[in-house]
Amino acid sequence: MIGAGASLASAWAELLLEELWRLGLRDVCLAPGSRSAPLTLAAARHGRLRCHLHFDERGLGFMALGLARQSGRPVAVITTSGTAVANLYPAVVEARLNEVPLIVLSADRPIELIDCGANQAIPQAGMFAGYPVFEQNLPAASLAISPRFVLGTVDQLWDAVQQTPGPAHLNCPFSEPFYPGEAPPLPADWLNPVADWQQSEQPLTPLIRPRTTLDLPTDWPGLATRRGVIVAGLIADPADAEAVAALATHLGWPLLADAQSQLRQHPAALAVPELALISPPLAAALDQAEVCLQVGGRLIGKTLGRWLESRRWADHWLLDPHARRLSPGYRPQRQLVAAVADWCATAQAAVPGQPDWYAQTNAHHQLYRQIQPALQTWSELAITHALSQHWQGTLMLGNSLPPRLWQTLAAPRDLPLAPPELPPRRLLANRGASGIDGLIATAAGMARAQPHGGPLTLLLGDTSALHDLNSLALLRAPHPPLVVVLLNNDGGGIFSLLPAAAAQPEHDPCFRLPHGLDFQHAAAQFDLSYQAPTTLDAFLAAYQAACQAPVSTLIECRVPAGDTAARLSALTAAIRHGEIRP
Numbered sequence: 267m268i269g270a271g272a273s274l275a276s277a278w279a280e281l282l283l284e285e286l287w288r289l290g291l292r293d294v295c296l297a298p299g300s301r302s303a304p305l306t307l308a309a310a311r312h313g314r315l316r317c318h319l320h321f322d323e324r325g326l327g328f329m330a331l332g333l334a335r336q337s338g339r340p341v342a343v344i345t346t347s348g349t350a351v352a353n354l355y356p357a358v359v360e361a362r363l364n365e366v367p368l369i370v371l372s373a374d375r376p377i378e379l380i381d382c383g384a385n386q387a388i389p390q391a392g393m394f395a396g397y398p399v400f401e402q403n404l405p406a407a408s409l410a411i412s413p414r415f416v417l418g419t420v421d422q423l424w425d426a427v428q429q430t431p432g433p434a435h436l437n438c439p440f441s442e443p444f445y446p447g448e449a450p451p452l453p454a455d456w457l458n459p460v461a462d463w464q465q466s467e468q469p470l471t472p473l474i475r476p477r478t479t480l481d482l483p484t485d486w487p488g489l490a491t492r493r494g495v496i497v498a499g500l501i502a503d504p505a506d507a508e509a510v511a512a513l514a515t516h517l518g519w520p521l522l523a524d525a526q527s528q529l530r531q532h533p534a535a536l537a538v539p540e541l542a543l544i545s546p547p548l549a550a551a552l553d554q555a556e557v558c559l560q561v562g563g564r565l566i567g568k569t570l571g572r573w574l575e576s577r578r579w580a581d582h583w584l585l586d587p588h589a590r591r592l593s594p595g596y597r598p599q600r601q602l603v604a605a606v607a608d609w610c611a612t613a614q615a616a617v618p619g620q621p622d623w624y625a626q627t628n629a630h631h632q633l634y635r636q637i638q639p640a641l642q643t644w645s646e647l648a649i650t651h652a653l654s655q656h657w658q659g660t661l662m663l664g665n666s667l668p669p670r671l672w673q674t675l676a677a678p679r680d681l682p683l684a685p686p687e688l689p690p691r692r693l694l695a696n697r698g699a700s701g702i703d704g705l706i707a708t709a710a711g712m713a714r715a716q717p718h719g720g721p722l723t724l725l726l727g728d729t730s731a732l733h734d735l736n737s738l739a740l741l742r743a744p745h746p747p748l749v750v751v752l753l754n755n756d757g758g759g760i761f762s763l764l765p766a767a768a769a770q771p772e773h774d775p776c777f778r779l780p781h782g783l784d785f786q787h788a789a790a791q792f793d794l795s796y797q798a799p800t801t802l803d804a805f806l807a808a809y810q811a812a813c814q815a816p817v818s819t820l821i822e823c824r825v826p827a828g829d830t831a832a833r834l835s836a837l838t839a840a841i842r843h844g845e846i847r848p
Contacts, residue, residue, distance in 0.1 A: 299346020
């Protein structure tokens with residue numbers, strides 16, 4: 267609690283952090299800096315807040331993002347002033363687009379030091395444009411302002427991120443001196459307005475919102491009897507995913523699942539949906555669907571997305587916990603804003619079970635079996651497929667090519683998401699803005715949020731790894747086994763998939779950016795275990811050992827440049843032309 271000898275700056279910071287803790291904050295991510303000293307010391311001395319440190323603010327923001335995503339709780343980030351705050355911008359963008367509660371506490375110069383040539387002083391208010399769901403530029407700490415103002419502002423911020431999960435920004439100007447003992451102590455009566463608060467452990471203004479009644483649209487019973495499909499997009503919670511799978515089975519509707527839905531490999535989902543939709547007989551069968559229930563959005567699979575947008579649905583419903591537009595083609599939709607598991611359970615109970623109108627599930631599995639010969643030779647396709655058969659715990663997909671390979675080739679599983687003897691498997695990706703920045707840092711944050719949740723695997727490309735190389739330092743901290751599977755195709759391999767890319771003379775130097783590097787010495791610099799298998803058997807042995815290792819492991823899988831594009835193009839062409847068919 268705030269002591270009588272505290273300075274004004276340290277008292278404001280301690281009020282902020284203590285109120286955040288009472289509301290539910292448990293993790294704070296810190297980068298070093300002088301202007302942020304009151305906030306840093308308040309967090310470090312709190313005693314019940316977990317502090318996570320990193321020297322790189324960009325990686326720090328993504329580590330906080332990973333912590334928040336995996337824990338389901340808001341996480342605070344503290345930085346000093348100037349460009350340190352600007353380095354958080356990519357993580358703030360991703361947090362908004364993926365509804366992740368990220369609280370930025372940025373230290374700042376007071377207004378009289380802005381735009382006058384003072385060091386490390388830039389305008390920080392409004393720095394993140396429209397991305398925060400809440401932002402406020404605090405005044406400089408003043409004895410004329412009641413401490414209730416500080417607490418009330420924190421309560422307002424917390425309520426905002428509970429109602430609309432996303433980033434919040436509290437800009438905190440501090441005048442020197444920053445450190446306790448360097449400034450005059452607080453007047454004895456300044457804390458009198460919060461005397462009762464100091465004696466309790468409750469926030470100043472706890473907010474209680476009643477649960478709303480869940481109602482079904484009146485035409486749901488009739489819709490449930492038609493030929494329908496369920497398209498599962500981004501679903502973060504495995505319990506929500508299981509409810510969607512149960513509803514699809516009850517209705518007898520085929521389930522087309524995106525990788526981020528937790529259902530891509532589920533027994534209730536159709537196998538290899540991206541490939542099925544380019545297979546003439548399977549695509550024709552799916553085209554008989556009349557209605558669509560879509561759960562979540564942000565589809566990784568382009569083929570699935572194009573099919574969804576191009577169909578003339580008799581009815582298209584979108585179920586999502588938040589009101590937002592999730593149709594890039596602006597197709598007509600009816601939006602159902604509700605908790606996914608609750609709505610699916612209510613919808614299932616309201617109608618009798620229906621026969622499976624599609625009756626083509628075995629044909630999808632047959633198509634999957636037919637592509638097996640193409641997945642037995644060392645390649646990014648084969649490595650991704652092999653990992654899909656054996657991954658454990660939590661999997662994070664990088665951006666660019668790895669998530670597309672996963673969506674296309676992940677193997678169907680016969681096990682449910684959460685068998686009784688294992689913790690639930692969970693798949694996550696930074697697909698809000700889909701940037702390649704901060705992917706290693708995000709995985710490190712996720713690992714810190716699950717100290718007893720099994721191993722965490724990150725699948726990413728070489729350019730993404732180079733972009734976040736500093737964050738390999740975060741993998742040295744104690745946490746569950748963290749395995750980085752790094753696909754090294756010597757540059758941005760996804761650009762080789764662009765139409766007519768190979769015909770452009772500028773393609774390699776300006777798009778793919780070949781670098782000729784490997785990551786063995788990077789792993790050594792950051793004290794990571796390193797493996798470089800060259801066969802599928804060696805890869806699986808290295809991966810299974812890494813999932814039990816006491817230190818983080820980097821498994822580098824090198825493949826020739828352009829090999830993936832050639833193999834994937836050949837596979838899809840064979841399916842389109844009927845050379846591979848169910």
